[in-house]
Amino acid sequence: MTTRRPIMEFVAISALLVIGGLTYTYVHRKRLYKQIDQLEQWKISLMNRPVPEELSKIKSLNMMGETEQLFEKWRNEWDDIVAVQLPNIEEKLFDIEEAVVKYRFMKAKEALRQTEQQLQEIEGNIQRILLELQELVGSEEKNREEIEQLKEKYRHVKKAMLTQRHTFGRTEAALEARLNELQQQFQSFEQLTTEGNYLAAREVVLLIQNELNEFNRFIEHIPLLLSDAQVEIPAQLDNIIEGYRELLEKEYVLDHLPVEKEVEAIRGKVSEVLALLETLAVDEAEKLLREAQEDIDTLYDLLEKEVYAERFVHEETEKIEQTLYELEEETKETRDETLFVQQSYHLSQSDLDKYRQIEKQVQQLMKRFMLIQQKMIEERLAYSLIREELEEILAQIATVKEKHVQFREHLYALRKDELAAREKLAEMKKQLSEAIRLVKKSKLPGLPESYMLQVSEARESLTRVSLTLDGKPLNMEAVHQSLDEAIVFVQNVYDQTKEMIEQAQLAESVIQYGNRYRRRFHAVNAGLEEAEQLFRRYEYELALQKAIAAVEQVEEGAFERIRQWLKENE
Known part of the structure; x- marks a missing residue:
C-alpha cells in the first residue's frame, strides 16, 4: 500500500502536465491560425484596390511627356505588387502554416x-499611387475649369488697361510688360497641357492666378497713388508755402520752422514715389507716400499752431494784465486787513509767512509779465513761444489766487472762531448756573468740600477763558486751549451735582424706609444711625451705602424697590 500511493501521485501529476501542455498548444495554434487568416484577408483586399481603374482614367489624357512617364511608373509599380510582392506574401503564409503544424x-x-511589416509597406505604396493618380487627374480637371475663369479675368484686365490708359501715366509701359508676361504664361500652360505635363501646367495656373490678383491691385491703386503724388500732395505743398509766406508778410516769427526745407524734402519723397511706381513697386511707393502725407500734416499743424497762438496772445494779453492788476490790488487790501486783524488777534508766524509769500509771488508775476511784453516789442519771438509763457503765467495766477482766497478765509475764520468761543463760554456759564440752581432746589443740608472745590475750579476756568478772549492781540490757540479745559471742569460739576442730589434723595428715602425695622433689629438701628451721621456730614454717597447695607440685612431687594418707587413718583 505504501509503495502504490507515490506511484499514483506521480501518474496524476504527469497526466495534469500532459493535459495542460495539450491545452496550451491548442490555444496557441488557434491564435496563430487566426493571425494567418487576418493577413490573408489583408492581402486579398490589397489585390482588390482600384488601381487599374484609376490608371485607365489617365488614358483619356494626353499620353505624352510627364503624364506618360508617370503612367509607366505607376503601372510598373502596380504590376510588381500584383505579380511579385503579393505572391511572395502568399508563399510566406503557406510556410507559416507549415511551421505551426510542426x-x-x-x-x-x-x-x-x-x-x-511587408503588407504595411505595400499598403503605403498603393495609397501613394492612388493619391498621385488623383492629383494628376484632379490637376487636369482643375486646370480645365480655372483656366477659362483666368482667361476671362485677363480679358477684363486688358480692357481696363485700354479704357483707363490715361490714368496710369509712366507706369503704363511696366503694366504692358506684365500683361505680355501673362500672355506668355497662358501660352506656356497650353503647351504644357498639350505635352501632357499637367502637374507643371497646374503650377502655371496658380502663377497666373497670383499675377492677375496682383495686376488687379495695380490698376486699382496706381491711379490713386499717381493722383496723390502728382496732384494732391503738390497742391498741399503749394498751399503750405503760400500760407507760410502770408504769415511772414503779417510779421509772424517763423525762424524756428524750416518750412521751405521740409517742403523740398517732401517733394523729393514724391519724386521717389513716382520712380517706384514706374517699376510697379506699389507697396514701397504707398508706404513712402504715407510718410510724405504725415510730414505735410505736421507742417499744417505747426503753422496752425502759430495762427492759434497769435490769436491767443492778442486776446489774452490784455486779460492777463487786467487780472494781475486786480490781484495786486486785492493783495494790498489783504495786507491792510492783515494789519487790522493783528491789532485784535494773534497771527502765527506761519500765517504771516503765507501772506508774504503770496505778495512776493504776485510781484514776481507782474515782473515776468512785463518782461514778456518788453520782449514782444524789442525781440522777434514766435507766437507759440509767447503763448507757452503766458499759459504758465495763467497757471501760476490761478495758484496764487487760490492761496489768496484761502488766506482771506483764514482771517475771516479767526473772527468767526472768536464768536463761536464766546457763545460756548456763555453756554458753559449757563450750565454751571443750572448746576447751582439744582443744588439750591434740592435743599440739601450742606455740600461736601470736594464738590465746593470743583465748583471753584470751574468758575476759575471760565474766568480764564474770559480773560483770554479779552486779550490784545487775541490768541485763538490759547482761547481754544482754555475753553477746552473749562468745558471739562463745568461738565464734571454738572454731572457731579446731579449724582450728588440723587444720592442724597436715595439715602434719605432708604433711612426713612428702614425706620420700620429699628425696634426689632439692633443691627439695622446701628447701621441707620451711622448713615444719619454721615448724611449730616454731607457724605451722601457713604450714607447711602450704609443705609442700603442695613436695610438689605432684613429685606433683600428693598433698595431696588425704593428706587423704582421714586422713579415712578418723580
Whole structure:
C-alpha cells in the first residue's frame, strides 16, 4: 500500500502536465491560425484596390511627356505588387502554416511579424499611387475649369488697361510688360497641357492666378497713388508755402520752422514715389507716400499752431494784465486787513509767512509779465513761444489766487472762531448756573468740600477763558486751549451735582424706609444711625451705602424697590 500511493501521485501529476501542455498548444495554434487568416484577408483586399481603374482614367489624357512617364511608373509599380510582392506574401503564409503544424511557434511568430511589416509597406505604396493618380487627374480637371475663369479675368484686365490708359501715366509701359508676361504664361500652360505635363501646367495656373490678383491691385491703386503724388500732395505743398509766406508778410516769427526745407524734402519723397511706381513697386511707393502725407500734416499743424497762438496772445494779453492788476490790488487790501486783524488777534508766524509769500509771488508775476511784453516789442519771438509763457503765467495766477482766497478765509475764520468761543463760554456759564440752581432746589443740608472745590475750579476756568478772549492781540490757540479745559471742569460739576442730589434723595428715602425695622433689629438701628451721621456730614454717597447695607440685612431687594418707587413718583 505504501509503495502504490507515490506511484499514483506521480501518474496524476504527469497526466495534469500532459493535459495542460495539450491545452496550451491548442490555444496557441488557434491564435496563430487566426493571425494567418487576418493577413490573408489583408492581402486579398490589397489585390482588390482600384488601381487599374484609376490608371485607365489617365488614358483619356494626353499620353505624352510627364503624364506618360508617370503612367509607366505607376503601372510598373502596380504590376510588381500584383505579380511579385503579393505572391511572395502568399508563399510566406503557406510556410507559416507549415511551421505551426510542426509546432515551430517561435519561427511562425517571427515570420508573421515580417509578413505584416511587408503588407504595411505595400499598403503605403498603393495609397501613394492612388493619391498621385488623383492629383494628376484632379490637376487636369482643375486646370480645365480655372483656366477659362483666368482667361476671362485677363480679358477684363486688358480692357481696363485700354479704357483707363490715361490714368496710369509712366507706369503704363511696366503694366504692358506684365500683361505680355501673362500672355506668355497662358501660352506656356497650353503647351504644357498639350505635352501632357499637367502637374507643371497646374503650377502655371496658380502663377497666373497670383499675377492677375496682383495686376488687379495695380490698376486699382496706381491711379490713386499717381493722383496723390502728382496732384494732391503738390497742391498741399503749394498751399503750405503760400500760407507760410502770408504769415511772414503779417510779421509772424517763423525762424524756428524750416518750412521751405521740409517742403523740398517732401517733394523729393514724391519724386521717389513716382520712380517706384514706374517699376510697379506699389507697396514701397504707398508706404513712402504715407510718410510724405504725415510730414505735410505736421507742417499744417505747426503753422496752425502759430495762427492759434497769435490769436491767443492778442486776446489774452490784455486779460492777463487786467487780472494781475486786480490781484495786486486785492493783495494790498489783504495786507491792510492783515494789519487790522493783528491789532485784535494773534497771527502765527506761519500765517504771516503765507501772506508774504503770496505778495512776493504776485510781484514776481507782474515782473515776468512785463518782461514778456518788453520782449514782444524789442525781440522777434514766435507766437507759440509767447503763448507757452503766458499759459504758465495763467497757471501760476490761478495758484496764487487760490492761496489768496484761502488766506482771506483764514482771517475771516479767526473772527468767526472768536464768536463761536464766546457763545460756548456763555453756554458753559449757563450750565454751571443750572448746576447751582439744582443744588439750591434740592435743599440739601450742606455740600461736601470736594464738590465746593470743583465748583471753584470751574468758575476759575471760565474766568480764564474770559480773560483770554479779552486779550490784545487775541490768541485763538490759547482761547481754544482754555475753553477746552473749562468745558471739562463745568461738565464734571454738572454731572457731579446731579449724582450728588440723587444720592442724597436715595439715602434719605432708604433711612426713612428702614425706620420700620429699628425696634426689632439692633443691627439695622446701628447701621441707620451711622448713615444719619454721615448724611449730616454731607457724605451722601457713604450714607447711602450704609443705609442700603442695613436695610438689605432684613429685606433683600428693598433698595431696588425704593428706587423704582421714586422713579415712578418723580
